[in-house]
Amino acid sequence: MADKPATTKALLLRAEALARAGRREEAATTYRAILARFPSNAQARSGLAALAAAGSGPAGLASGLAAVQAAIAANRSAEALERLRPLLSAQPGEARLHLLAGAALAALGRAEPALAAYRAALARQPGLVLARFGAGNMLYLLGQFEQAATEFAAVIKAEPAHRDAQNNLGLALHRAGRLAEAAAAYGRAVDLAPANADYLCNLGLALHELGRFDEAVACYGQARALNPSLVRAAYNLGNSLTELGRADEAIAAYRAALALDPGYAEAANNLGNVLRDSGDKAGAVAAYRQALAHRPGMAVYLRNLSDLHRFAADDPLLGQITAELAAAKTDSDRMYLNFALAKARDDLGEVDQAFAAFATANRLRKAELGYDIEADVALFATLRRYFEGAVPAPPLPGPAQTRPIFILGMIRSGTSLVEQILGSHSQVRSAGELEFLTRLCLPVMEAAHANPSLRIDAETAGDVARRYRVQLARLAGGAAVVTDKMPLNFRWIGFILAAFPDARIVHLNRDPMAVGWSAFRHFFAARGNGYAYDLDDIGRYIRLHDSLMAYWHQVFPGRIIELGYEALTEDQEGETRRLLDACGLPFEQACLNFHETPGLVRTASSAQVRQKMYRGSSDEWRRYEAHLAPLRAALGRPA
Numbered sequence: 001m002a003d004k005p006a007t008t009k010a011l012l013l014r015a016e017a018l019a020r021a022g023r024r025e026e027a028a029t030t031y032r033a034i035l036a037r038f039p040s041n042a043q044a045r046s047g048l049a050a051l052a053a054a055g056s057g058p059a060g061l062a063s064g065l066a067a068v069q070a071a072i073a074a075n076r077s078a079e080a081l082e083r084l085r086p087l088l089s090a091q092p093g094e095a096r097l098h099l100l101a102g103a104a105l106a107a108l109g110r111a112e113p114a115l116a117a118y119r120a121a122l123a124r125q126p127g128l129v130l131a132r133f134g135a136g137n138m139l140y141l142l143g144q145f146e147q148a149a150t151e152f153a154a155v156i157k158a159e160p161a162h163r164d165a166q167n168n169l170g171l172a173l174h175r176a177g178r179l180a181e182a183a184a185a186y187g188r189a190v191d192l193a194p195a196n197a198d199y200l201c202n203l204g205l206a207l208h209e210l211g212r213f214d215e216a217v218a219c220y221g222q223a224r225a226l227n228p229s230l231v232r233a234a235y236n237l238g239n240s241l242t243e244l245g246r247a248d249e250a251i252a253a254y255r256a257a258l259a260l261d262p263g264y265a266e267a268a269n270n271l272g273n274v275l276r277d278s279g280d281k282a283g284a285v286a287a288y289r290q291a292l293a294h295r296p297g298m299a300v301y302l303r304n305l306s307d308l309h310r311f312a313a314d315d316p317l318l319g320q321i322t323a324e325l326a327a328a329k330t331d332s333d334r335m336y337l338n339f340a341l342a343k344a345r346d347d348l349g350e351v352d353q354a355f356a357a358f359a360t361a362n363r364l365r366k367a368e369l370g371y372d373i374e375a376d377v378a379l380f381a382t383l384r385r386y387f388e389g390a391v392p393a394p395p396l397p398g399p400a401q402t403r404p405i406f407i408l409g410m411i412r413s414g415t416s417l418v419e420q421i422l423g424s425h426s427q428v429r430s431a432g433e434l435e436f437l438t439r440l441c442l443p444v445m446e447a448a449h450a451n452p453s454l455r456i457d458a459e460t461a462g463d464v465a466r467r468y469r470v471q472l473a474r475l476a477g478g479a480a481v482v483t484d485k486m487p488l489n490f491r492w493i494g495f496i497l498a499a500f501p502d503a504r505i506v507h508l509n510r511d512p513m514a515v516g517w518s519a520f521r522h523f524f525a526a527r528g529n530g531y532a533y534d535l536d537d538i539g540r541y542i543r544l545h546d547s548l549m550a551y552w553h554q555v556f557p558g559r560i561i562e563l564g565y566e567a568l569t570e571d572q573e574g575e576t577r578r579l580l581d582a583c584g585l586p587f588e589q590a591c592l593n594f595h596e597t598p599g600l601v602r603t604a605s606s607a608q609v610r611q612k613m614y615r616g617s618s619d620e621w622r623r624y625e626a627h628l629a630p631l632r633a634a635l636g637r638p639a
Helices: 005-020 024-037 042-054 057-073 077-090 095-107 111-124 129-141 145-158 163-175 179-192 197-209 213-226 231-243 247-260 265-277 281-294 299-308 316-327 331-347 351-369 373-386 415-423 436-450 458-476 487-499 512-520 535-555 565-570 572-582 617-627 629-635
Strands: 403-409 428-430 481-484 504-509 560-564
Touching: 005 024, 005 042, 005 077, 024 042, 042 077, 057 077, 057 095, 077 095, 095 111, 095 129, 111 129, 129 145, 129 163, 145 163, 163 179, 163 197, 179 197, 197 213, 197 231, 213 231, 213 458, 231 247, 231 265, 247 265, 265 281, 265 299, 281 299, 299 316, 299 331, 316 331, 331 351, 351 617, 373 436, 373 487, 373 535, 403 415, 403 487, 415 428, 415 481, 415 504, 415 565, 415 572, 436 458, 436 487, 458 481, 458 487, 487 504, 487 535, 504 572, 512 535, 512 617, 512 629, 535 560, 535 629, 560 565, 560 572, 565 572, 565 617
Parallel strands: 403 481, 403 504, 428 481, 504 560
Antiparallel strands: none
């Protein structure tokens, strides 16, 4: 009767112990006894081969290493580990054996033991670059990005021309949030391997996230020229072109990505977004449906489609939303689906049900963002203190520099409408909602919060002006005037007026109840509007905004153009002429026909600005008045 498996296992363990003790002949005898009964036992065969290799000096070790390397190269990593086990038992101090163990374990997806093997190799041979590179890769897979970056940097110090280490250093720094350093590392990888399309895509993504969209476009263009079948190059090109407002090219890029991969749902969704923002509602709906065809239950796609869909009783789309909501497993999905459900109930005139869905969606979104209004209370107090006393004279612009117009105010106050009016002028280019100013000013405010004695000075204002104008020039496309329609820039008015003597600031004001309700009923993809998901927060934030605006008018009298949304809708031509004159622009009829102007409008108002101006939108909140007591109370308005 054949031995039981446990007996064979015991014999294998005994043979390995004998080998480790240096009793090779006894170990070999034991392995041969196993093979006499079980000729196909791989562990015994491998052990016997390892003993032979270990007993024949360097040449034998080389033979064993070669066999292991061949197994790894042939994707037989499990076999490689079996071959390595007796070799490691016989020569545990041999760094190359631990290195190969790391490679085999990595190929099997076992990151933690692979990392341990690479570290064992480095303990025995600290200068073993392959082991350090492997350790960096495993640390990256384990989410330890800072440690991975340290390992890749050590590889590069030893081998400056190691292009994969440069690229992987970029990946680790990117995931660690160190974008500028990541871009520099990617750039060095591209310098070492200019024909590597993947490196170019990585560099393009970092540049995109740094707001350097034109440079990102150049990277993706080179990557596509090198590898026309690289789907992510076409997709990411579409994303960067969208940020630059180059709608037609973005649409072409997304369609190229979909031609390469028709099932690329995210490309179809983003195509839908650009088509929607360009005024092509039918095209956007078709794109969203294409996205849903490949990912039928994707909550964000359903929300996007619902925004453009007019719901009717017994609507199949409403049935799909309801079914997906019942099956939703994450709060993020529930949030998107409740916004979609609220839109459907609102279309059907079901006010109470719609508000309940809006309330649930907003509660989930606020929790997701972790918003606390006290952080904004502190920020606004720091802003006031920072601009106390004498504000330095702004640096003079160069003779050919583009002039900025900042359109700002509360969200949903009419900033998109004014952007479209000004963007219809022949001298003006609309750049959309730019984040550049926030990136420049927020770190200054963090320093001022930590050190209450800090005040605005000429050096800081000059640095903001210089760095902002570099970004603006990239977007100007030769236009004399560029609009920046980031509503939250009202926080940075002090910086604007201390840095840009040629700037114009257009501040929109609108009935606070209309602003508050409109904010509450909309989903904002950007994370900067955290207050918009709670009626009490909205009311308190509007009051913070109003108080800060009064302060700016006090510090900079006559420097801010005030424009009322309701006044603009009541007297379109008169207010438009006043606006253009205040911005230093001659009147053009196209500004009255703003709804005919092509181009991207990447805000929640993209559909409205494609229509002629209409009155009465500021009264839409009254349908929900019974539910808005918290907003009214927070605004300090009597019931």
